[in-house]
Amino acid sequence: GAVVSQHPSWVICKSGTSVKIECRSLDFQATTMFWYRQFPKQSLMLMATSNEGSKATYEQGVEKDKFLINHASLTLSTLTVTSAHPEDSSFYICSVSRSPLHFGNGTRLTVT
Amino acid sequence: LAKTTQPISMDSYEGQEVNITCSHNNIATNDYITWYQQFPSQGPRFIIQGYKTKVTNEVASLFIPADRKSSTLSLPRVSLSDTAVYYCLVGDRMDSSYKLIFGSGTRLLVRP
Numbered sequence: 001g002a003v004v005s006q007h008p009s010w011v012i013c014k015s016g017t018s019v020k021i022e023c024r025s026l027d028f029q030a031t032t033m034f035w036y037r038q039f040p041k042q043s044l045m046l047m048a049t050s051n052e053g054s055k056a057t058y059e060q061g062v063e064k065d066k067f068l069i070n071h072a073s074l075t076l077s078t079l080t081v082t083s084a085h086p087e088d089s090s091f092y093i094c095s096v097s098r099s100p101l102h103f104g105n106g107t108r109l110t111v112t
Numbered sequence: 113l114a115k116t117t118q119p120i121s122m123d124s125y126e127g128q129e130v131n132i133t134c135s136h137n138n139i140a141t142n143d144y145i146t147w148y149q150q151f152p153s154q155g156p157r158f159i160i161q162g163y164k165t166k167v168t169n170e171v172a173s174l175f176i177p178a179d180r181k182s183s184t185l186s187l188p189r190v191s192l193s194d195t196a197v198y199y200c201l202v203g204d205r206m207d208s209s210y211k212l213i214f215g216s217g218t219r220l221l222v223r224p
Contacts, residue, residue, distance in 0.1 A: 043214045043215060045214070091153065093156075099161070100146050105155045
């Protein structure tokens with residue numbers, strides 16, 4: 001199956017700063033990747049679809065200017081949380097679009 | 113995208129067989145049914161995928177009736193390490209966007 005690597009696995013940042021999360025597809029050229037967010041004791045919520053070489057597609061209610069997605073190559077998508085606030089603290093998970101979908105191990109973001 | 117409904121939680125004991133049923137009444141013709149397992153602070157892990165009848169692999173079986181409006185994940189002889197959240201998802205795996213929407217999942221607790 002596809003191997004998906006996420007980095008960092010956890011990060012702590014101060015309010016107002018930006019944080020970049022990387023998602024790498026190690027053995028599959030992914031034209032599409034997905035970004036999810038998960039709050040404690042809740043299910044995964046799809047944030048956006050990352051498309052290689054084009055703009056990401058955001059789900060309703062997700063601010064595209066706050067969650068910047070870049071998918072510059074077939075193996076790398078990045079999610080940048082800009083001007084992070086404590087309410088952005090969450091578990092962010094990426095996945096590679098292939099059947100079946102394979103997920104990274106997630107990034108725990110804590111904003112202080 | 114088909115919506116899925118699962119029990120919120122289930123309890124079992126080590127060595128028992130566990131069956132988790134998922135309802136997906138508006139499943140489309142091209143949709144496949146996929147089950148994932150998630151441990152705390154980890155990304156979802158693929159368990160099994162099927163389209164109809166029965167699929168079996170080394171960890172689980174998936175039973176799908178003829179009308180495909182539901183499916184049952186069967187875990188034989190569970191152990192404590194099977195305590196996790198289990199998600200049932202449906203989607204068209206031939207669709208290049210193939211985004212999966214997670215339902216609430218089933219929180220399985222295996223007791224000694």
